[in-house]
Amino acid sequence: xxxxxxxxxxxxxxxxxxxxxxxxxxxxxxxxxxxxxxxxxxxxxxxxxxxxxxxxxxxxxxxxxxxxxxxxxxxxxxxxxxxxxxxxxxxxxxxxxxxxxxxxxxxxxxxxxxxxxxxxxxxxxxxxxxxxxxxxxxxxxxxxxxxxxxxxxxxxxxxxxxxxxxxxxxxxxxxxxxxxxxxxxxxxxxxxxxxxxxxxxxxxxxxxxxxxxxxxxxxxxxxxxxxxxxxxxxxxxxxxxxxxxxxxxxxxxxxxxxxxxxxxxxxxxxxxxxxxxxxxxxxxxxxxxxxxxxxxxxxxxxxxxxxxxxxxxxxxxxxxxxxxxxxxxxxxxxxxxxxxxxxxxxxxxxxxxxxxxxxxxxxxxxxxxxxxxxxxxxxxxxxxxxxxxxxxxxxxxxxxxxxxxxxxxxxxxxxxx
Amino acid sequence: xxxxxxxxxxxxxxxxxxxxxxxxxxxxxxxxxxxxxxxxxxxxxxxxxxxxxxxxxxxxxxxxxxxxxxxxxxxxxxxxxxxxxxxxxxxxxxxxxxxxxxxxxxxxxxxxxxxxxxxxxxxxxxxxxxxxxxxxxxxxxxxxxxxxxxxxxxxxxxxxxxxxxxxxxxxxxxxxxxxxxxxxxxxxxxxxxxxxxxxxxxxxxxxxxxxxxxxxxxxxxxxxxxxxxxxxxxxxxxxxxxxxxxxxxxxxxxxxxxxxxxxxxxxxxxxxxxxxxxxxxxxxxxxxxxxxxxxxxxxxxx
Amino acid sequence: xxxxxxxxxxxxxxxxxxxxxxxxxxxxxxxxxxxxxxxxxxxxxxxxxxxxxxxxxxxxxxxxxxxxxxxxxxxxxxxxxxxxxxxxxxxxxxxxxxxxxxxxxxxxxxxxxxxxxxxxxxxxxxxxxxxxxxxxxxxxxxxxxxxxxxxxxxxxxxxxxxxxxxxxxxxxxxxxxxxxxxxxxxxxxxxxxxxxxxxxxxxxxxxxxxxxxxxxxxxxxxxxxxxxxxxxxxxxxxxxxxxxxxxxxxxxxxxxxxxxxx
Numbered sequence: 015x016x017x018x019x020x021x022x023x024x025x026x027x028x029x030x031x032x033x034x035x036x037x038x039x040x041x042x043x044x045x046x047x048x049x050x051x052x053x054x055x056x057x058x059x060x061x062x063x064x065x066x067x068x069x070x071x072x073x074x075x076x077x078x079x080x081x082x083x084x085x086x087x088x089x090x091x092x093x094x095x096x097x098x099x100x101x102x103x104x105x106x107x108x109x110x111x112x113x114x115x116x117x118x119x120x121x122x123x124x125x126x127x128x129x130x131x132x133x134x135x136x137x138x139x140x141x142x143x144x145x146x147x148x149x150x151x152x153x154x155x156x157x158x159x160x161x162x163x164x165x166x167x168x169x170x171x172x173x174x175x176x177x178x179x180x181x182x183x184x185x186x187x188x189x190x191x192x193x194x195x196x197x198x199x200x201x202x203x204x205x206x207x208x209x210x211x212x213x214x215x216x217x218x219x220x221x222x223x224x225x226x227x228x229x230x231x232x233x234x235x236x237x238x239x240x241x242x243x244x245x246x247x248x249x250x251x252x253x254x255x256x257x258x259x260x261x262x263x264x265x266x267x268x269x270x271x272x273x274x275x276x277x278x279x280x281x282x283x284x285x286x287x288x289x290x291x292x293x294x295x296x297x298x299x300x301x302x303x304x305x306x307x308x309x310x311x312x313x314x315x316x317x318x319x320x321x322x323x324x325x326x327x328x329x330x331x332x333x334x335x336x337x338x339x340x341x342x343x344x345x346x347x348x349x350x351x352x353x354x355x356x357x358x359x360x361x362x363x364x365x366x367x368x369x370x371x372x373x374x375x376x377x378x379x380x381x382x383x384x385x386x387x388x389x390x391x392x393x394x395x396x397x398x399x400x401x402x403x404x405x406x407x408x409x410x411x412x413x414x415x416x417x418x419x420x421x422x423x424x425x426x427x428x429x430x431x
Numbered sequence: 432x433x434x435x436x437x438x439x440x441x442x443x444x445x446x447x448x449x450x451x452x453x454x455x456x457x458x459x460x461x462x463x464x465x466x467x468x469x470x471x472x473x474x475x476x477x478x479x480x481x482x483x484x485x486x487x488x489x490x491x492x493x494x495x496x497x498x499x500x501x502x503x504x505x506x507x508x509x510x511x512x513x514x515x516x517x518x519x520x521x522x523x524x525x526x527x528x529x530x531x532x533x534x535x536x537x538x539x540x541x542x543x544x545x546x547x548x549x550x551x552x553x554x555x556x557x558x559x560x561x562x563x564x565x566x567x568x569x570x571x572x573x574x575x576x577x578x579x580x581x582x583x584x585x586x587x588x589x590x591x592x593x594x595x596x597x598x599x600x601x602x603x604x605x606x607x608x609x610x611x612x613x614x615x616x617x618x619x620x621x622x623x624x625x626x627x628x629x630x631x632x633x634x635x636x637x638x639x640x641x642x643x644x645x646x647x648x649x650x651x652x653x654x655x656x657x658x659x660x661x662x663x664x665x666x667x668x669x670x671x672x673x674x675x676x677x678x679x680x681x682x683x684x685x686x687x688x689x690x691x692x693x694x695x696x697x698x699x700x701x702x703x704x705x706x707x708x709x710x711x712x713x714x715x716x717x718x719x720x721x722x723x724x725x726x727x728x729x730x731x732x733x
Numbered sequence: 734x735x736x737x738x739x740x741x742x743x744x745x746x747x748x749x750x751x752x753x754x755x756x757x758x759x760x761x762x763x764x765x766x767x768x769x770x771x772x773x774x775x776x777x778x779x780x781x782x783x784x785x786x787x788x789x790x791x792x793x794x795x796x797x798x799x800x801x802x803x804x805x806x807x808x809x810x811x812x813x814x815x816x817x818x819x820x821x822x823x824x825x826x827x828x829x830x831x832x833x834x835x836x837x838x839x840x841x842x843x844x845x846x847x848x849x850x851x852x853x854x855x856x857x858x859x860x861x862x863x864x865x866x867x868x869x870x871x872x873x874x875x876x877x878x879x880x881x882x883x884x885x886x887x888x889x890x891x892x893x894x895x896x897x898x899x900x901x902x903x904x905x906x907x908x909x910x911x912x913x914x915x916x917x918x919x920x921x922x923x924x925x926x927x928x929x930x931x932x933x934x935x936x937x938x939x940x941x942x943x944x945x946x947x948x949x950x951x952x953x954x955x956x957x958x959x960x961x962x963x964x965x966x967x968x969x970x971x972x973x974x975x976x977x978x979x980x981x982x983x984x985x986x987x988x989x990x991x992x993x994x995x
Contacts, residue, residue: 043514046507047481048553052488054560059492065553084526164533166540211718218468218536219717222668226713233707284854291853291864292846299829299840306827309784311815311844311907320850350661354540361537394548400541404534405526416833418885421872 033077040073041066083406109369110415126275130268138271142339144379145274146332149281151359151375152368153328158357159365159414160289161321162301163213164221166353167228170208171201171326173235173348175333180248180343181241190254194334201330205323213318225350235345247344251337270339277335278372281328285368288324290417297321298366351393358396361403364410373412440698441691446582446651448690449589453644454667455674455682456596457516457637463613463677464633466532470539471519472641473664474546475512477657479642480561480649481550483508487562501564501650508642515546516638517631525627543661550657558656561649581651588647592640593683600679605632613677662706666693669713675723684724735762736797737911737943738783738819743792745775745782745967752778754967755792760911762799765937765944767958769951771987775967776947777824780913784821785811799910799941816844820909822900824916824947830889834880834899837888838871841906871906878902878932894925898932905940912936914946918953926953933957955979963987 048069051060108114130138150172157165175197182188182196212223235242242248253266254273288294296317299307308314337343355378363374378396382389403410454476461469487504495503523542527535565581600606611619612629620626648663649655666689674685689712697705716723740758744751752775760766768776781787783794785806794806798818806814815821820841829837846867852860875881878898883891891899897917904912917933918926930953937944948954954961955975963971963978965987971978978984 039518043511043518044553046485046511047478047550050485050489051554052485052492054484054488054491054562057492059489087526162533164536212714215717215721217533219672219721221533221536222468222665223714223717225665226710226717230707230710230714233704233710237703237707287856288850288853291856291860292843292848292867293850293853295832295836295840296843298832298836299843302829302831303827305786305811306823306829307840308786308811309815309821309823309827310840310903311812312840313810313812324850351544354544357537357540391548391552393544394552397541397543397545397548401523401538401545402541404530404538404541405523408530408534416831416836416885416887418833419835419868419872421881421884 029078029081032081033074036077037070037074041070044069087406109412130271135264135267138267139339140380140383142267142271142274144376145271145278146336146339147356147359147379148278148372148375149274149335150329150332151356151363151371152281152285153325153332154356155325155360155366155368155371156285156288156297156328157321157325158360159367159371160294160301161297161318162217163318163322164217164357165224165322165325166221166350166357167208167224167226167231168325168329168356169348169350169353170228170231171204171329172333172336172352173231173345174200174204174326175330176337176343176347177235177242177248177333178330179334179337180251183251184248190252190334190338194331197334198327198331201326201328201333202323204330205326206319209319209322209326210315213315213322225353228348228350228353232345232348232350235348242345245345247342247346249342251341251343253341254338270335274335277331282368282372289366289368293317293320354400355396358400360410362399362411364412364414365408367410367412367414370410370412370414374410436698440694442582443698444691444694445687446585446690447693448670448687449585450644450648450663451667451670451690452589452683452686453592453640453647454663455671455686456592456679457634457641458664458668459671459674459676459679459682460609460633460637462671464609464616465524465528465535465630467524467535468539468668469524469634469637470536470664471523471542471546472637473660473662473667474543475516475519475638475660476641476645476663477550477655477660478515478546478645479508479512479638480645480655480659481554481657482511482642483646483649484559484561484655487564491562497564497566500562501646504564505643505646508646509639512638512642512645513635516634519546520631520634525630543664547657547660554657556657558654560654561652563653564650579651581647585647585651588643592643593679596636596640597679599636605629609633662709665713666709669709669716671723672713672721673716673723678723681723688724736760737762737799738945739793739795739797740783741793743779743782743794744790745778745787746790751967753782753789756964756967756969758962758969760943760945763937763941763943764960765933765946765958767954767961768945768947768964769949769954769961770964770970774964776964777915778967779964780821780915780947783814783913784819785809785814796911812844815907815909818909819911819913820904820907821913822897822904822915822917824919826896826900828888828896828899828903831887833885834875834883834888834891835868835871835885837899837903838874838906839867841874841903842867842871844907874902874906878905894921894928897921897925897929901932901936905936909942911943911945914944914948916947916949918948918950926950929953930956951979 045066048065049062051062053059129141133141150168154165154168157163157168178197178200179190179193182193188196208224208227212220212227215223236245238244253270296307296312299310299312300314300317304314359375359378360371361374362378363372364370382392388395454472457472457475458469461467461472483504486507487500490500490503519542523538524535527538563581565584567580600609608619608624608629609632611622611624612626616626619629667686670686670689671682672685673688674681674683689709692712693705693709696708736759738758738760740756743753743756743758745753756775756779768779770776778787782789783806788808795803796806796817796819797803804817806817806819809817829840832840846863848860848863872881872884875884878901880895880899880902883895888896888899901912901914901917914933918929921929933944933946934957936942946957958975960973961975961978962969963981963984970987971981971984973981
């Protein structure tokens with residue numbers, strides 16, 4: 015019954031009228047910016063009428079979809095309120111079923127391990143970059159997804175890591191393997207230093223202050239020539255050596271690739287353990303209700319600070335690898351929008367969900383590389399993703415699942431110390 | 432000589448401050464009513480400037496007189512910014528009214544990113560020259576080298592907008608509804624205020640003033656690109672917080688303070704670190720005085 | 734009788750408003766004391782001052798643990814107060830909605846645990862032992878509160894009465910010797926209130942704790958409490974056994990007011 019009426023609503027005359035109105039509205043809205051291109055120097059005007067047609071057609075069709083999705087969302091909220099059991103979708107059920115997840119995991123491991131043997135140097139490079147994003151996004155996931163602190167200056171810690179390696183190498187010829195932990199440690203230190211004053215702020219102010227800090231660090235790197243070599247950046251950063259040997263180009267890229275795979279596995283391992291510990295529970299509780307959390311004896315500042323600093327550690331390490339991989343860094347790689355892209359990975363995948371964040375980062379980094387047409391619209395799509403995810407699926411594509419504990423009954427419990 | 436330099440910086444600060452004020456008003460009104468940092472507000476200002484540029488460019492080619500172009504371009508910019516502001520609210524914020532604050536903020540960031548790149552792709556990534564639409568007034572000739580007529584116009588427009596908005600909010604029916612909604616949305620709804628309309632109206636008013644700021648500053652500086660909204664928006668937000676977010680007189684005071692501080696900082700200390708200064712200001716204000724000069728202290732209810 | 738909580742001349746002002754004005758209060762060991770008064774009398778403000786949510790303007794708050802350590806609480810953070818042995822619930826339920834029932838109670842155990850970040854990552858024997866103990870303890874607490882059938886349910890999906898119980902269970906998980914309950918029976922029906930009554934008595938007898946509760950349900954208050962404490966306009970206006978307080982004309986005038994005449 016309900017399905018029939020839904021369809022009726024979807025394609026009734028009223029709906030078509032609504033969509034027509036939307037269509038006209040968007041044609042009006044986008045008219046000057048999409049259609050008219052004025053060149054005030056050459057005194058010419060270019061009219062691009064054909065665009066108006068695409069806008070109109072797109073708006074007309076999408077408005078149906080929009081209203082359908084909104085209706086579905088509202089119905090979904092009602093369902094959730096009445097349902098006793100937590101609602102899980104197909105993907106989650108598959109992932110939590112060992113009969114599916116174990117083979118899937120095996121295939122994934124095999125894929126990533128044999129990747130450099132099968133694919134070209136170019137592909138390896140792209141995948142390495144994507145894995146750097148996976149690691150950094152997992153770090154941000156601790157801050158945003160678990161502890162609920164929106165950090166818009168996250169890329170600053172990435173910059174700290176990258177510049178740590180670049181500068182230590184330029185001035186003291188320190189190698190990659192020494193700089194990796196130093197980068198992580200400096201990330202942690204900066205996390206503590208920046209986090210300490212700001213963490214008592216309310217959520218949205220915290221976001222803006224971290225944005226401010228992020229931009230300050232970038233602008234300082236840009237202007238303080240004596241320290242950071244200014245906007246021109248630092249070039250010829252050495253790639254990591256393997257036990258003191260210099261590797262050929264192809265070998266070297268493969269080496270960094272495996273290094274990143276290792277770092278990714280390590281990150282997933284650590285984040286999983288943290289998430290499922292006393293500290294991880296405190297982070298989640300803090301996200302849910304700060305006041306109740308304090309009433310449970312949790313030190314708010316220390317807990318927030320630990321999330322902030324541990325997240326920053328991963329950004330720091332990611333930064334070191336980034337510098338080593340690209341061999342060139344400059345402040346332009348660390349703008350606020352880079353933070354937003356990392357945030358986008360977390361939001362798309364599912365805040366708090368490790369597998370979601372991994373998937374989100376891979377999708378968002380790989381798609382633009384493989385669909386050249388898409389790459390031009392990359393940032394436009396990221397913006398759209400942020401809005402749509404928040405409106406329709408705030409928990410992300412693969413939402414996080416709370417751990418389920420099993421108890422086999424009283425007797426067993428009482429028998430234990 | 433030194434005094435003249437000081438005076439120049441003072442007027443420069445006043446110009447910046449006035450523009451910040453025109454943007455900050457929208458920030459503060461929206462925050463007062465929906466408690467949302469409308470991150471994309473700077474983009475509305477940018478869209479206002481672009482619409483103004485397009486209309487002004489067309490009319491210049493037709494050979495209209497500058498003052499007429501200025502008026503028409505401003506009106507067109509305001510209409511379009513309002514339309515964008517209104518649509519943005521319907522798409523990105525309205526479905527999130529009951530969601531956590533951070534969701535709405537993330538949505539706003541997404542909107543900001545979208546609008547920037549929309550203009551970048553539909554128009555151009557480069558700086559576009561903006562026609563100078565403000566004629567030189569004769570009576571300004573004696574002080575021409577420190578205050579241009581465009582600056583005088585900016586002060587005047589800002590003052591007029593300020594007064595108009597204050598009167599609007601104090602005395603009209605809609606103004607009363609807005610104040611009621613900002614006090615307590617549920618209660619306002621219960622006594623029959625159409626909250627949806629109030630929120631739409633807030634976005635429209637804020638967008639209109641931002642558009643005005645966009646056209647004026649573009650005409651004063653002489654060039655725009657798709658990215659001008661970000662920094663202007665952030666700075667206007669700092670100004671709004673400094674004055675006490677939610678308070679309209681506060682937004683103006685905060686904007687002027689920020690404008691002057693920036694102007695004197697770049698004039699006397701360092702122009703390289705101009706934006707660093709603005710961000711430092713932001714960080715310091717938010718950490719040490721998040722309730723601002725005129726704002727009331729907020730605390731969570733237990 | 735040994736006091737566990739001693740409040741002397743507690744004052745809290747908001748701007749010019751005296752929300753609390755020189756309140757004295759003591760609670761003895763294993764005692765149930767009810768705090769009553771009209772809406773806006775300052776009851777929740779008093780709770781917030783005791784638990785560190787507000788910093789009192791004047792006066793002092795001291796607690797004495799069963800071992801005999803006395804600590805002055807003024808200016809301590811809420812988490813410190815809880816770890817010293819005073820736990821609370823909230824008037825409007827404040828559970829961790831998107832966490833499971835078991836996790837809610839495990840959070841309560843947080844301040845009695847020690848594992849830090851290294852422990853969490855390395856998961857050494859001590860951490861594993863601690864984690865296991867916490868799961869078992871939390872489950873046992875849930876059993877005591879008849880919440881064990883909801884173990885893996887999200888807190889937000891629990892029926893109302895169970896949510897109230899879970900809040901108390903979570904507070905008990907912090908091992909308090911003094912428990913503050915803010916309107917625990919609010920919104921409950923007669924049967925639920927009756928169960929709550931039994932639960933609180935059982936808590937006092939079995940766990941040997943003292944309880945201070947704010948409550949409007951006079952039937953519950955008179956049946957439960959050893960002493961009643963009446964506040965109005967931030968001042969104590971009466972104190973005594975239920976029988977004494979109910980006959981006190983000052984109380985009737987201030988609290989029950991016109992309703993008695995009508």
